[in-house]
Amino acid sequence: MIVVILSDFRLSTFDCIMKGALLVNLGSPKSPDAKDVKPYLDEFLMDKYVIDVPFLLRAFLVRGIILRKRPEKSAEAYKKIWWDEGSPLIVLSKRMFAKVNQQVDIPMALAMRYGQPSILSGLQELHDKGVTEVLLFPLYPQHAMASTVTIEVLAEELRKKHFPQMKFTNVPAFYNRPDYIRELANSIKKSLEFFEYDHLLFSYHGIPERHIRKTDVTKSHCKIDGSCCNTPSPAHEFCYRHQCYETTRQVVELLEIPEGKYSQTFQSRLAGDKWLEPYTDIEINKMPEKGIKKLAVVTPAFVADCLETLEEIAMEANHQFKLNGGEEFLAIPCLNDGDDWCKTVAGWINQWATAEIPV
Template identity: 65%
Template sequence: MKKGVLLVNLGSPDSPNPKDVKKYLGEFLMDERVIDIPYAARALLVRGIILKTRPKASAAAYKKIWWEEGSPLIVISKRLQDKIKKQVDIPVALAMRYGSMTIEKGLRELVDQGVDEVLLFPLYPQFAMATTETILVKAEEIRKMHFPNLKIESVPAFYNKSDYIEVLSNSIKRHLEGKTYEHLLFSYHGVPERHIRKSDITKSHCKINGNCCVTPSKAHEFCYRHQCLEVTRLVAEKLQLQEGAYSTSFQSRLGFDPWLQPYTDRTIERLGKGGLKNMAIVTPAFVSDCLETLEEIAMEGQEIFHEMGGHEFTTIPCLNDDDDFVNLLSNWITNWNTK
């Protein structure tokens, strides 16, 4: 069998034009694993309310961070793909869960090269319904419909792999060299609390309290909250961070349902109000810088901190196409290819 790899990231509008942003948001928000309510209610909410108001504001946000080459997330993902291709001996394609770079196109690219066994590689360290799970479900749907003879194997969440933690920790340390900071905030993308309970394979463990995420359980294999907290713990241990000098928060909530807390914007506000003058922030739920890191954190987060009296706000880039990260993914791919 000929093997190949499909890297999959979130996606992006084709341009920061409101029309393209609206099309992208419509696909993204109508995914039942992103807004997990009945179809009729979801359609009413998304098409009847959100898409009538949000595209213009989102387009303005995208314009702030758009690069000359295109969407930062797409450009960075392509750079990552290109570097990996130079280090491995099998075809490597790139796709997005949403937008014009579809998973179907990515699988077609590999099949056209004679590939009949694919390593599906969601570019997310932690498992979540709205990220990894929706990629796996969509890929299987496409396989059954268009590529029934194709074998697909997926990469599980790698949040706690020691080599990943080392690469992430070294990147954080490198970007903080020479910087003055009193507190390091680990900000992860938020999800509704009900997503955590829905992903609980034990149907009883996840209480979203101070105990369940640190109590051993099979539920942790698919618990986004546990996996985020574990990344923070492992990196803090690796970097020998002192208790109280770091914390975890969650960003990008939508709607009025309870989402994972504490919220990043309120945490930044609280730290500033509390007299903190210098802080750093890292976003380990993303491997590629995107709207949520470049605009929501680096711009809006910094503005909040300064308004609260803070001075230095250091944003640590995602791993992007960092050479150590490229080497890590390439090694994992090579090990899979040779097993």
Template identity: 60%
Template structure:
């Protein structure tokens, strides 16, 4: 019997420093998030970050926390419920970090008689610190606790036409009555070193547009290339004019170089250097609104842009439990079930 396991990032149980510290410890000690050796990672995470960041993060989480709980969890649950209601295939939900674990997701499926699982990392793009860590963790859990099951992974869907269409429709709907002169595609940032490590050829990636625009098999695991391709496809769908949009990368951590340009820098540069005063921001690396979109972009981004000289600002919500997005996921699930049907 076939079943599906949807997996998102996860969240602290509450917006308290104690629960955030516990969550950040699991998240940042993941070798695919901070890929230093274990000794250095311990020093960085447990010796420095966890002694300062939980309190600051708690203040941010408290700004966006809902009565029902963490927005990412609530929205993921809503999406899961809608998807489950539109397919005959059993569907479970798990999180890479925190509560609602991947193991619990497998347990729910096996109780329903599932032996073949489609793992769906809820990330459009491939990156070590997101898609890859979900895939590897799920395989470890399945092999250790559920050897009688098999797992197939839905590939990154950054350029799938139906995903691009729902993304474009979401943007179109949200800017229909918003007077804007620029759209900023703000993707979650990753260290440049992660991009280089994901290059299976060990020679193609140059971290410039020449390598991203030149075909290579390494594009299957190149986060930067995939982000830029998402923008290109959405731009085509919306028929945006050159100069009316741009890309950036947010949420960097530490002092090593991350993918550029940085979103917070762009909030100042766009109004000051390009005279872009009316900005709409979309965050295509996320399918569910969360701390990085609701606080960093919707709240802090608004302040930064206007402080830099901007006049009007709009954060475009993620797809969340958008019905069109639900239908796309259901189509992918049903297609997988038909293709693998014996």
């Protein structure tokens, strides 16, 4: 009799487990007006994983200096790319979410690290549907403090405070997963089908060099020289720089792009610190004098087009390239809500949901 009771208890406990997934992207201001851009920038730049200095210094830099003029300048940039439906990043993320949601059998929610919909609202939505196990899915191919880490840390803080019975499984960086590499390569190939390029540039979002050293689990491997990213090490599991170069290497190999016809750079830096080099804007401006007249640029640090891809690359970099003698410029779209990419993401979620293989 006791055995039967225990068996029934185990069965009911198992039945109480419900899996769900939370997709998380960066976020966007509510509107392209400075009044909405300012609080968004405050939330973003005051994140200790973005500007990783002591709080008082960070507050002085952000609220005492940067937010005095930056909101107006950023608002003008957002106005250039804003769609009738809203922020391109939010719109594209919602479109992707809708397609993925149709292909999975577990509850899902969409959230942004900054702005709305928030991670808290996403977790609450899943909780209200009875979800007890959450697949936390940062929509970043490469691991970095200012992207994956800040999402995981905030989500865990919210879980402990509001949903202590909930359990997380974190999706690791997928920069080298064969199906991701395939989708990225196919996307590039499709974009280049009718564009005879002289050079293909892989432009990744930049981060301060100190972030690389801070995420080095060995505390000694990452020297940011010409060899450490190519030397096997446990540090590579969390090294953004290595993961960017590895993404490029695998895509180039799959597409059979010859040496000399491609390169890699890092964009979007703040003044005052040493960021990963070479810098996208500087390298693009020098390309025409090197004979590169037809340039294609892909931005594999993002899965959805946003301010950094649509304004910084497709508009500003395009303008500067032609101003310096370039003739044709192609900004290759991100994966966005492409059918094959959405099918791939849904496949990863379904594999986890059915416990076929770990994420």
